Amino acid sequence: xxxxxxxxxxxxxxxxxxxxxxxxxxxxxxxxxxxxxxxxxxxxxxxxxxxxxxxxxxxxxxxxxxxxxxxxxxxxxxxxxxxxxxxxxxxxxxxxxxxxxxxxxxxxxxxxxxxxxxxxxxxxxxxxxxxxxxxxxxxxxxxxxxxxxxxxxxxxxxxxxxxxxxxxxxxxx
Numbered sequence: 001x002x003x004x005x006x007x008x009x010x011x012x013x014x015x016x017x018x019x020x021x022x023x024x025x026x027x028x029x030x031x032x033x034x035x036x037x038x039x040x041x042x043x044x045x046x047x048x049x050x051x052x053x054x055x056x057x058x059x060x061x062x063x064x065x066x067x068x069x070x071x072x073x074x075x076x077x078x079x080x081x082x083x084x085x086x087x088x089x090x091x092x093x094x095x096x097x098x099x100x101x102x103x104x105x106x107x108x109x110x111x112x113x114x115x116x117x118x119x120x121x122x123x124x125x126x127x128x129x130x131x132x133x134x135x136x137x138x139x140x141x142x143x144x145x146x147x148x149x150x151x152x153x154x155x156x157x158x159x160x161x162x163x164x165x166x167x168x169x170x171x172x173x
Contacts, residue, residue, distance in 0.1 A: 007082030039063045052083035061122040062098050075147060081097045102136055112162050119158035124150030 014114055025120040042059040053070040062093060067074070074080040105113070113131040120128035128151075131137050161167060 031051075031095075031097060031125035032098060035061075035063070038092065038095050038098065041090060041092050046088055048090055049083050052079050052086075054080055054083050063094060072147070105135035113137070116158050116161045119161055120151075120154045123154035123157050124148070125154040129155075 012129045026111070039059050039061075042065060046056045046058065046065060054074065056065045057068065059065050101119060105141045110131070110133075113135040117128055117137075125144060125148075129144065146155075155164075
């Protein structure tokens with residue numbers, strides 16, 4: 001789950017600290033009780049957000065939800081921000097059994113992720129986090145201001161380091 005309200009870190013737009021996933025994990029057979037409890041918590045979160053007119057899809061069998069609408073526009077909506085603040089405590093961390101393992105990155109990819117983070121900080125996103133040792137950005141990293149003019153400028157300059165287009169509307173490609 002990304003910081004904010006979406007449980008799917010694959011939304012288009014500016015690359016975030018949540019891109020591309022949560023880090024390497026081991027595959028485990030999900031405990032049906034843990035999965036059921038998590039999905040029920042996600043449903044409570046979705047219902048809470050819906051009370052303020054913020055719509056998400058129903059959780060799938062792994063508890064994944066998607067925002068219905070454009071998160072980039074909603075991030076500026078006071079109702080969305082207030083609903084997020086009020087409802088976030090209802091959304092627990094995803095159980096490790098439901099986190100799909102990410103493929104290992106090459107040494108070059110890991111170095112590029114580090115260079116990307118440094119480039120972002122140097123060029124206008126001073127709060128952009130470092131990647132973890134596997135080269136992935138941890139979605140539990142503190143939220144950074146990805147919507148500021150300087151962060152958008154930094155993304156345009158730095159995206160090619162990790163194979164992005166530099167176009168915030170397209171995201172990494």
